[in-house]
Amino acid sequence: MDFYVILGVEREATLADVKRAYKRLARRFHPDINPGDRRAEAQFRQIAEAYETLSDVERRRRYDTAGPVTPDGSGPAFGFEGFDFTISVGGADASTFGDLFADVLHQREARRAHGTPERGVDLHQAMALAFDESIRGGQRAVTVLRQEYCATCQGVGQLHVDPSPCPQCHGSGVMKSARGHMVFTKPCLHCGGSGQQRQTRCPACSGEQVEMRTESMTINVPPGLADGARIRIPGKGNAGRNGGETGDLYVGVTVEPHPLFQRDGDDLHLTVPIALHEAALGAKIDVPSLDGPARVRVPPGTQSGQRFRVRERGVPSSRDGRRGDLVVEVQLVLPKLLDERSKELLREFGRINGDDVRAELMK
Ligand SMILES: [Zn+2]
Ligand SMILES: [Zn+2]
Structure with missing residues (x-):
């Protein structure tokens, strides 16, 4: 954290340069101008700290030779954490701070002066x-x-016009009209009887x-x-x-939806095909995941539709960053039998495992 960089001034900058830079930045980042904006608040704290050091001849000299003064250091370090900038700092700095913020605070007061504060629309x-x-x-x-x-x-909403005599009543605050010998006076409408020109609406x-x-x-x-x-x-x-x-x-x-993965909370769901022999005999299969192939161990006798969970291969939680799981559903895919040899093997398989798979239903 280079104080010169933070304030955007040269190393040779004069005290006036430093003040000007600070004032310009304070107008943008002061907490009163950015209520609730934590980033502006943090930025302002740095700006104020840089200013505190560079505007003080002795502290600046020390900073230039040794770097920033830490709270444990010898110099009078300022704690800016939680510092309330709307109240003045004691001692010699008081007037400086007051001067610098006078118009910022004045502006806030001026904005408030014209009616009930209304929060801006989201x-x-x-x-x-x-x-x-x-x-x-x-x-x-x-x-x-x-x-x-x-x-x-x-x-x-108003432009402040320096008080000057009302051009309509020439500062008297009253308008005169004569009827015969009688002279009538009534309050000047233009200035409301004050005799002074009012603030004018911002064009x-x-x-x-x-x-x-x-x-x-x-x-x-x-x-x-x-x-x-x-x-x-x-x-x-x-x-x-x-x-x-x-x-x-x-x-x-x-x-946008993903062509393969469906999201469910922080878990990802994926359906993959599995071959007959893999399901029957068991296999280690590779499936796609967010970070490259993941290996799933499919046990012997796996049924179509069975699900397997791969831990921490899901989505990082937007709350704490912990990853959900990848849930893999296998779907049995039968091969298209094109050759006699495969058909013969399956017929034999049927003869050997001849149990009626629907026996339970027919009882
Ligand atoms: Zn007038
Ligand atoms: Zn305006």
């Missing part, structure tokens, strides 16, 4: 996985059309606070997902209104 999207892909898992690119805070007003989003944006992201598909599974991506639904939480994105998974 979004749903479908994703088709090939069978092998669902077993292996991996990364998939997802593109989602979602409502994000309007870039012009940062989700406030980009017409005060809606949000705009549609197409966002591409890479999501982790855990191995072993079954058809109908759902992946939740927190904070990637629609943005909330009035400072409300952002909704989540749910990706619904459909898995």
Whole structure:
């Protein structure tokens, strides 16, 4: 973990460069802006740690020569685990932190100022996985059309206009009208009688606070997902209104069927043909599995439809990674008898084992 890389600054970066980089990153990854997003939270923790070190001349010098200071080290290490960034750090850092977050926090307050917070709507999207892909898992690119805070007003819906005299009443707050000798006054409608120009509705989003944006992201598909599974991506639904939480994105998974294997929980089912002599005399047969051929021992006297379990050759569980089994069902396949010799052998077989196989039924 290189602090310079995390902040995206050169080794020669000045304190101002470091602050600027930090501020830019904090705006993207601050927990208040990404409520519930654990990845952003973890990223922000690293960013804050990098900033803590690189913005302090003495600590930065030590980092440059010896690497990061550990909690057991000599330097004053900061514990960022569980740190609440909305309260200020004590001592000399307090004002710095306050300055850096003032506008971030102000923005959140501004979003809240205009009404009851409403949570953003959850979004749903479908994703088709090939069978092998669902077993292996991996990364998939997802593109989602979602409502994000309007870039012009940062989700406030209003553009703050510096207080200036209302152009309609020239700052007096009242409108005068004369009728004969009488002069009537009434509150100015344009400024509501304040005499000051009000905040104006954001022209980009017409005060809606949000705009549609197409966002591409890479999501982790855990191995072993079954058809109908759902992946939740927190904070990637629609943005909330009035400072409300952002909704989540749910990706619904459909898995294409496999030509050989049928899935049943974390077990895989497979039907394989077995020859007459193998079933009668017993055999070791090789059957396909997810990871190459698997050997199944078929005992003598095996019946058609009998099942054999190959341990841990099924699907890895998407919960704990433990693998299910491969369940092999054998199906007796009779040979097409084309030659006299085989027919003669079977006739002889019939004579020797002449028992009536239906005797039980006819009693
Ligand atoms: Zn706007
Ligand atoms: Zn006015």
